[in-house]
Amino acid sequence: MYLTEMRESLRPSEKLNYCVPLLWVPDWYDGSVKVSGGKAFVDPGEFFGKIIEWILARSDKSIDYNQSICLQRNEISRDWIKGATIYGALIRSTAAYNHKGFGRFEQDDVLGYRESGTFLKMIALLPFLKKFRIDALYLLPVTRSSNVFKKGELGSPYAVKDFMKIDDIYHDPLLDDWKVEDEFAALVEASHILGIRVLTDFIPRTAARDSNLILQHPEWFYWIRVEDLYEYAPPRIDDLEFKIPEYHEMRAIYNYPSVIKHLKRFEFDPKTSDQRRWNEFVKKVNDSDFISDLVRFFGLITAPGFSDWINDPQPTWDDITFLRLYEDHPVTSAGKVQPNQPPYILFDVIKASKFPGERPNIELWNYISSILPEYQKRYGIDGVRLDMGHALPADLEHLIMKEARDIDPGFVFIAEEFDFSRAEHAKKAGYDAIIGNSWWMLPRPEKAYEFYQNIATSTALPFIAAAETADTPRIASRKNGEILRYLVPYMCAFAPSGIFFINSGQEVAERQPMNLGLDNSFQGRFMLNAEDEFQGKLAFFDHYALHWEDGQDMARFLRDLSHLRSQYRSLICNGTYRPVYFDWQDGKTANASFWSEQEGIIFVANLDLDSSRRVKIELDKTIGKVEGIVRRFCSGSWETLGLLEVIDVEIEPGATALFHITRLEASS
């Protein structure tokens, strides 16, 4: 519906002056195009029009594509997430490009084109992404983000200014009078037509420092005096190490002078302090641009967030604050704070899952749990990654899931949980998958074996099998990146319990990370050449366009890999997993095999990046007596080796081998 209207809104300009990467132009594209290097010049109205037509041609008029795919199909199982292939995108950057085709990247250029990513352009990328056989698009936040205390040219998408609104930066000026919300609906619709589910980020623990909720509910926030801002920091606890505190430790923390001083910085919210003045203020100010006025009028500001770990070396999280989940202080504070202590942020308050209060802020909880239903009804999203779920009270976490699944039982929740030992807990809490730490273990050959053979095979929930994520270094920029960019995705594609994940940019061997959040350092910000206009830029905080022109090779590799995986997806997900037995093993031959009654596949990776290795795969020890025809995958096709019981294989340094066995009869 939105997509049909969108098609109608697009007018050919009859000028070939809109530059896109050649990779964006589908093979079947029959519009006018002028090619120059890795770039293509098209008529934007024609280009987007034809792609949307191609998508619409695949739609069924009887289906409401702005429902989740589960609702469309009347499915209640969330099993689709197992073994899915997911493409993770920050659209602002994923769909960004210098459409002038010369000079520097600009958010909006003189030709009237928005060079930063828009929903329209993301729709145009779907045929390209479809080549990776993706089942789902995972979108980093598209909600309206804040510009207050921003860390670069742009606000971080994780500093959510308004949970209910979509950021205007995603509007495309080629769609003259469109509302950005309708453009987002069109993206979900287009994805669903192509069978691609849409997952988004959901960030219920924090809000931007100037959240639009403040005007309605200042009491949902924590407040400090403005003049104390500059010395505001997580209080240092000298006698404890870097850890999440235990109950008795948290109790003791209240006696520290640094904590007593910290608590004194907090004030009651401006409405509670002076209802009359607050009412006056609210009448005068702009609905969304009020924070400077508030600061000037009351001398108060929402307090910066910080980590729930004691003595965390991270500085304060200046662009966000916490939502006040309880009306009272946490139980740990009993007898420790003055009766008139205003609400405050401390390690226990942050870690509300472990240190709840006694009186939930019901109105806020109801608001928070009403957000996903809004996105489900309005757009038809299929699931979320829940940000900092580990810090939410169990009851709130439960409420959020219940409200979403009351509407759509197939609605998927992915936990922001890196620790596999917490997978069981996450499963009980209702999650369908965890992030895990494959992005840390697999790029380290000395850790990869342990991960592949033991951790991945014993997890209680599927995990995101990722060579890189939006928070980590790029696989191509890692030490030995020339090898790892192929090896690690291969391992991800055949990892037991792995959800195959492609991080936007990985398909063009991008080197510059999007954020320095995990496994990185300050130096990680400078992965490009000095003359590159994006050197030093991070997509979370700055404008960034991927290096599409360099990407043909890696895109082809990932396309072939995804194709291979999708062929054996059912076997990987539903077959019997068996570790592979070799004639010898030194912990450097990672492996997995998956079996059904009819067939099996065997995946082997040489984790030694310096030496090739020759091993014999013993089929009987692996799966029991088996008679079958063995084929090996070689340079894009299957080569038959014959009826074998032992497969003799030589693998180059950091390379992989894949075998397929057609069973002649079931093992005895």
Next chain:
Amino acid sequence: MYLTEMRESLRPSEKLNYCVPLLWVPDWYDGSVKVSGGKAFVDPGEFFGKIIEWILARSDKSIDYNQSICLQRNEISRDWIKGATIYGALIRSTAAYNHKGFGRFEQDDVLGYRESGTFLKMIALLPFLKKFRIDALYLLPVTRSSNVFKKGELGSPYAVKDFMKIDDIYHDPLLDDWKVEDEFAALVEASHILGIRVLTDFIPRTAARDSNLILQHPEWFYWIRVEDLYEYAPPRIDDLEFKIPEYHEMRAIYNYPSVIKHLKRFEFDPKTSDQRRWNEFVKKVNDSDFISDLVRFFGLITAPGFSDWINDPQPTWDDITFLRLYEDHPVTSAGKVQPNQPPYILFDVIKASKFPGERPNIELWNYISSILPEYQKRYGIDGVRLDMGHALPADLEHLIMKEARDIDPGFVFIAEEFDFSRAEHAKKAGYDAIIGNSWWMLPRPEKAYEFYQNIATSTALPFIAAAETADTPRIASRKNGEILRYLVPYMCAFAPSGIFFINSGQEVAERQPMNLGLDNSFQGRFMLNAEDEFQGKLAFFDHYALHWEDGQDMARFLRDLSHLRSQYRSLICNGTYRPVYFDWQDGKTANASFWSEQEGIIFVANLDLDSSRRVKIELDKTIGKVEGIVRRFCSGSWETLGLLEVIDVEIEPGATALFHITRLEASS
């Protein structure tokens, strides 16, 4: 007048939450201040109020300080520029600071403070700058700059959108209802009260691609079709090297296919093409934000600028275009272009000084030459650096100077001329000084001797004696910067014919350049630590704040050096210059001496950065038989050596020595 009003507009907030570098707080400051490291927290109303009061206390009510200092004093001589000390500033960056005192730099922060530089803050910096005994403040453009085709977060100050308007970014929100033009007037007033003249940049050859002049005068610009933009480039001339063409070469250039193709890209301006449509268009659009509409409506855009050198490896200058100085094509094109050829940009058109047309665009020339008088009358500026003057027709250059000097004969013109062999020509054209290339020669010890002994001593005009400029690498970041940051300023301070120049940031040993225009490469953009929030930022194109906290040492050194120079300024400028005679010389002992009837000073620098050297200065050979008491400047004070004819001196690697001779009687 403006300053008094400004004082009255400032209100104390009674909150010490405005953070400034400690270096900004004058010694005499008696307002409230909370010091923390190199930072000071003040009440901004009180802080700026007290500094303005201090300045006003030095004013004379009978003087109109918004006249140039020459006009105030009824002086017509421009000799003040000889031997002056100039501080060069890009106020947007020079007066920038994170006034929150925590987190990241933001142009405008949540406390309502503008962190990028403003005129108000520049006024507050004057007491600090006064310590360097500066005679003049040289301001990089403060005119309204363009955001079209910008190269970073901000438009370059050299892409002038409106010659007659001041950029709003210089407005300080602490001055609620002020107009930025009045704030600039207040800065000039404050400077003049303190005896500091104000020079600005003047850029008459180019304009922003979306210059506000377009709406009135599209025919003053060169136009190309939008769809040709992406392949627009200076035509390559295969048979010639990298050079400014001679007349016969320029004639031959017209026959090149690349040039013929280039000329075909140009179109007549949209008004000339279709007067009726143009009139309609002008009625509909916004006065200053019209370029996207124009592009869409006419399919035309002003052509990018490029270098007047053939085969210059520089890319096109995308953020600027040239003004059309002649109504006809240059004389070089006679018989070479079609009769209906629209106006075009080519090497000869750019270098209008060498290849003029026959019919000057009189209306444009009158406009251009009316700009400076406007700044003289409205603000009282004292002079300019003329940008690309070398490309202006001599008659226009002359007209510009005449109009300015008709108002103020003391009005100074500095030529953007790096080549000392052109100094004589510049002098004849009416310039008072040239830029020269001390910033290139002096930081290279192997070149410094030649420069100091031969070039500086034979120049026809004074030159800017600079260790660094806004276009060059920072002296502190040069190879051997730890030595050169002291050695080169010392040489500048005592250079024959030198105008002592301090480039904003040099006084805090800043390492990051402001621009990569001269003597630099892409790598030069990354001079800071990886964790520095300004790593990779250039003040010309991005927000940038100097590293004030690290600057105490260098500020003290430059203050002492400037003090020393100002004491002997008259001797250096008006005394007799004599090279210094040593008992031996190997071209590594740079030197200069200046003599009057009563006294002399001798300056010696050891250009050998590895070895100390011992030399004997032979006074009789230097200046003739002289009997005098010799003192040596040591660690901040003068130490008497006695009555000497030969001064025996040992100088550490890269160090300097300064001697003063009080003559007992004139030499015989």
